Amino acid sequence: MKPGTTSAACTALLKRDLALTWRRRGDALNPLLFAIIVVALFPFALGPEAQILERIAAGTIFVAVLLASLLSLDSLFRSDLDDGSLEQLVLSPHPLSLLLACKIAIHWLTTAVPLIAAAPLLAMLLHLPDSVLPVLLAALALATPLLSLIGAICVALTVALRRSGMLLTLLVLPLIVPVLIFGAGACNAAQAGLPYAAPLLWLAAWLVLALVLAPLATAAALRISLT
Amino acid sequence: MAEFLHMGGYGAYVWAAYTVFVVVLFADALMPLWQRRNTLREIDARLRRESNRKSTP
Amino acid sequence: MPACTGTxxxxxxxxxxxxxxxxxxxxxxxxxxxxxxYAIALVTGAVGLYGGLVVAPADYQQGDSFRMIYVHVPCAWMSLFVYAFMAANSFVALVWRIKLxxxxxxxxAPVGAAFTFITLVSGSLWGKPMWGTWWTWDARLTSELVLLFLYLGVIGLYHAIEDARQAARAAAFLALIGVVNLPIVHYSVVWWNTLHQGQTVSLMGQSKMSSSMLWPLLTMAFATHVYFFASLLARSRAALLALESGKEWVRGIAQTQEAHAHG
Structure with a gap:
C-alpha cells in the first residue's frame, strides 16, 4: 500500500481531532469554566472595590487563562497514547513535527480560542478599562499559542508517565514565566498610558520562533519518551 | 570571642548563612555514600538468594 | 610522514x-x-572560610554582614557553572548517546540544586539586614529561583520515568530547553523591573574589592569547584553501580564489600 501525501495525512489528522473534541464537547469547555471560576473568586478575596479590581484585572485574567491552559495540556496526547494512535503517528512516513503541529493547532483552537472569546466577559467582571481590552485580546492571542507550543514539549516529555500532573506543572512553569511577564506587562503598560507595542512585538517574535522550533522539539521529545 | 560571634550585630544572619552552606553540602556529600551502600546491599542480597536457590534442590 | 606520526x-x-x-x-x-x-576541597574550604570570617576586614559600608559574600557568591557562581556542565553533558548524551x-x-543536577538552594537562602539572609526584606523580585534573584525550578524539573523527570536510560535522555532534553529559557527569563525580568521602577539592588557594589577581601572569595570559589567534582564523581559511581547491577564487575564489588561488612 502506498502512503498518501503529507497534506492528506495532516487533513485527516485535523478532521479526526476535531471530531474527537466534538464528541467530548463537555470536557472541552472545562478550561473555560475553570478560568471563569478563578476570576470570579478574586473579588470575594479582595473586596468588591472597583479600584482594586481594575488594578489587578489584566494580571488576574492572564494567570487564570494560563492555569486553565495548563489544566488542559495533560489531555493533549493522553487519549492518543491510550488507543495507540500516538505510536502510529511516530511510525508514520510523514514528518512527525508537522503532524504534531496539526495536533497542537487543534488543541489551541478548541481550548484557547474559547478562553480568548470569554476574555471580554472576564474583563467586565474585574472592571478592566475598555481602552485596555484590545491590548488584552491581542496579548492573549499571541500568548496562548505560545503556551500551547511550549506546553506541548513538556507534555511530550512526560507522556509515558501514569500520573504527570504536578511534574508537568513544574516543567512548564519556568518556561512560561517570560510569556506571562510580557503578556500581562503589555496590558499594565497600556493601562498606565505607557507604550505597549514593544512587549507585544516581543511576544510575536517568540511566537514565530516557537512555531518553527517547538514542533521539532516536541517531535524529538516524543521520540525519546516512546522508545 | 563573643565579639567574633556577634559579628557587629549581624551574627544571626552571618552564622545562619554559613550553617546552611555547611549543612546542605554535608548532606549532599553523604547522599552518594548512602546510595552506594544501599545498591551494593541489594545486589549482594540478590546474589545470595540466587546461590541459595541453586544449592537447594 | 609527519601526518602519520601525528595520529x-x-x-x-x-x-x-x-x-x-x-x-x-x-x-x-x-x-x-x-x-x-574531598581532601583538597575540605582544606581550601577551611582556609577560605577562615580568611573570610577572621582575616578579611569588615566592609566600611556593610560591616560584618558582608562576610556572607564568601558563601553566597561562590554558590551563585556554582549554580550557573553546574548548569552549564549539566547542559554540555546533556548535549553530548543526546547527540552521541554516550552513557557516561x-x-x-x-x-x-542534585549538586547544582543544592548550590542554588544555598544561594537563595544566603541571599535572603543577606537581604534582610541590607535591604530590610527577605526577598525582592529583582532579575538576579528571580532568575536564580527559576534556575532552582529547572533543576527540580530535571531531577523530578529523571526519577519519575521507570527506565533509567530513557529517563536520563528525557531529563537531558529538558536541561537543554532550560539553557534557551534562562537568558530569556533574565532579560524579561530586567524589562519587567524597569516597568515597575523596582529598586536597583546591588550587593557587590561597584567598588573594587581589596585583596585581603578578595583572596578568601577566590579560595572559596576554588573549593566549591573542587567539591562539585568530588560530589559528581561520588554520585556517578553510585549511579553506575545501580545502572550496571547485572554486570560481572559490579557483582564482584558487591560481594567483596558485603563480605567485609559481615566480618
Whole structure:
C-alpha cells in the first residue's frame, strides 16, 4: 500500500481531532469554566472595590487563562497514547513535527480560542478599562499559542508517565514565566498610558520562533519518551 | 570571642548563612555514600538468594 | 610522514577517552581521585572560610554582614557553572548517546540544586539586614529561583520515568530547553523591573574589592569547584553501580564489600 501525501495525512489528522473534541464537547469547555471560576473568586478575596479590581484585572485574567491552559495540556496526547494512535503517528512516513503541529493547532483552537472569546466577559467582571481590552485580546492571542507550543514539549516529555500532573506543572512553569511577564506587562503598560507595542512585538517574535522550533522539539521529545 | 560571634550585630544572619552552606553540602556529600551502600546491599542480597536457590534442590 | 606520526601521538589520548567511557574503568579511576578531591576541597574550604570570617576586614559600608559574600557568591557562581556542565553533558548524551555523559549530567543536577538552594537562602539572609526584606523580585534573584525550578524539573523527570536510560535522555532534553529559557527569563525580568521602577539592588557594589577581601572569595570559589567534582564523581559511581547491577564487575564489588561488612 502506498502512503498518501503529507497534506492528506495532516487533513485527516485535523478532521479526526476535531471530531474527537466534538464528541467530548463537555470536557472541552472545562478550561473555560475553570478560568471563569478563578476570576470570579478574586473579588470575594479582595473586596468588591472597583479600584482594586481594575488594578489587578489584566494580571488576574492572564494567570487564570494560563492555569486553565495548563489544566488542559495533560489531555493533549493522553487519549492518543491510550488507543495507540500516538505510536502510529511516530511510525508514520510523514514528518512527525508537522503532524504534531496539526495536533497542537487543534488543541489551541478548541481550548484557547474559547478562553480568548470569554476574555471580554472576564474583563467586565474585574472592571478592566475598555481602552485596555484590545491590548488584552491581542496579548492573549499571541500568548496562548505560545503556551500551547511550549506546553506541548513538556507534555511530550512526560507522556509515558501514569500520573504527570504536578511534574508537568513544574516543567512548564519556568518556561512560561517570560510569556506571562510580557503578556500581562503589555496590558499594565497600556493601562498606565505607557507604550505597549514593544512587549507585544516581543511576544510575536517568540511566537514565530516557537512555531518553527517547538514542533521539532516536541517531535524529538516524543521520540525519546516512546522508545 | 563573643565579639567574633556577634559579628557587629549581624551574627544571626552571618552564622545562619554559613550553617546552611555547611549543612546542605554535608548532606549532599553523604547522599552518594548512602546510595552506594544501599545498591551494593541489594545486589549482594540478590546474589545470595540466587546461590541459595541453586544449592537447594 | 609527519601526518602519520601525528595520529600515532594522538592515539593514546583517544584510547584513554574510550577507556574512560567504560563504566568499570571510570568507577576505579574516580575511586582513586575521590579522596584527594574531598581532601583538597575540605582544606581550601577551611582556609577560605577562615580568611573570610577572621582575616578579611569588615566592609566600611556593610560591616560584618558582608562576610556572607564568601558563601553566597561562590554558590551563585556554582549554580550557573553546574548548569552549564549539566547542559554540555546533556548535549553530548543526546547527540552521541554516550552513557557516561548521561550519568554525569544526571549526577550533577542534585549538586547544582543544592548550590542554588544555598544561594537563595544566603541571599535572603543577606537581604534582610541590607535591604530590610527577605526577598525582592529583582532579575538576579528571580532568575536564580527559576534556575532552582529547572533543576527540580530535571531531577523530578529523571526519577519519575521507570527506565533509567530513557529517563536520563528525557531529563537531558529538558536541561537543554532550560539553557534557551534562562537568558530569556533574565532579560524579561530586567524589562519587567524597569516597568515597575523596582529598586536597583546591588550587593557587590561597584567598588573594587581589596585583596585581603578578595583572596578568601577566590579560595572559596576554588573549593566549591573542587567539591562539585568530588560530589559528581561520588554520585556517578553510585549511579553506575545501580545502572550496571547485572554486570560481572559490579557483582564482584558487591560481594567483596558485603563480605567485609559481615566480618
Amino acid at each position: 600515532m601521538k594522538m592515539s593514546p589520548l583517544v584510547l584513554w577517552f574510550h577507556k574512560l567511557g567504560s563504566p568499570p574503568y571510570f568507577y576505579r579511576l574516580a575511586g582513586r581521585f575521590l579522596p584527594w578531591l 555523559s548521561e550519568t554525569l549530567a544526571m549526577a550533577s
